[in-house]
Amino acid sequence: KTLALKKEEELRGKITNIKDKISFLIIQIGEDEGTKVYVRQKIKKSEKLGFIPIYKNFGEDISEEEIINFIKEEQKKEDIYGVICEQPIPSKYNSLRIIESIDHNKDIDCLTPYNIGRLAWDQPIFYPATPKAVVDLLENYQIFPEGKKILIISRSIIIGKPLLLMLLKKSKLGNATVICAHSKTKELKELTKVADIIITAVGKPYFLTKEMVKEDSVIIDCGINVVEKEGKSEIVGDAHYDELLDKVKAITPVPGGVGVLTTINLLENIFRSYERKKRV
Known part of the structure; x- marks a missing residue:
């Protein structure tokens, strides 16, 4: 746990003096309980560090197009720096289509083909x-x-x-x-x-x-x-x-x-996304 705490302190130090809202979107499709446990951990840790998580849990009655349109609209927002679509996505949906709708600059899970490709080239935007x-x-x-x-x-x-x-x-x-x-x-x-x-x-x-x-x-x-x-x-x-x-x-x-480190790494990716956008 000491490594996770060290990384957490470093991240807190970077984020403390920032006045901007750093939000990110978590999308879950379906009611997988294991996923919900993990989502709760992410929300708790991110809020503690000063991030603003936005959680959207869709039932399985939603269409693929509605999910994709929701992602495309939400990620246009200025203060959204990351989009997570929780896995597993129920098998009735085309997971790849949904993941591909995420802007690769906000794909903090590193799941889009673009980001996996960059990882293969050893030039990742984010590490998973x-x-x-x-x-x-x-x-x-x-x-x-x-x-x-x-x-x-x-x-x-x-x-x-x-x-x-x-x-x-x-x-x-x-x-x-x-x-x-x-x-x-x-x-x-x-x-x-x-x-x-x-x-x-x-x-x-x-x-x-x-x-x-x-x-x-x-x-x-x-x-x-x-x-x-x-x-x-x-x-x-x-x-x-x-x-x-x-x-x-x-x-x-x-x-x-x-698991503890995974959550911190994800939050580091959100902060990296914020820094990249500010540099542009």
Whole structure:
């Protein structure tokens, strides 16, 4: 948590003396409860730092055109510096069409084809928040990917694909040998056993166990899963934290690990969008 607090203080220092309203738009389609938990965290943290979040939750009775028109109109507003369309978008909609309607200068999630393309060229406008959180953690703890075998268990456009691009880039925080595994990967255990660093984002509670990893490996858990424990809802990761703690070199907790940094990175992107607009 100390890294997140440090970044939060730096951001607060930058935003404190600014008189402008820095607003951003969060759109959620449907009633996914996990998404709502994450949205509440974003709203709370952003307000605490002086940003103005505008949250719009559409029911699934809305048409694709209405969503796209709403995004196009709202993002024209002078004080809107970021647009987030929460994932997952219900399958009845064409997700790509909706995402493509976001102005790439305000695409703080880095999901538009334009911004993913710039990331592939290693010239991003914004770094996607969760993959950036992973790289931030590695850098903070002096765990450099260069020359290491890294296994990413995810191929999503939010985590797996952008993280793959970031870990392959020619730098001290890249130059890794990266394997991307997913639900159709055969013999996953053979891959987890040899990986120096495992990054998991599969959305299955306690999926990664101590039998699956080698000693001295590093585990970064991006999974957010809600489980019932003694009649209460609890958030846990993909990795079995308690049993892995003694075996591995380092492991991130859930909650309190990657997620905390993800929110700060997203807010840093909003501030970056504000700074870019002011420079023009």
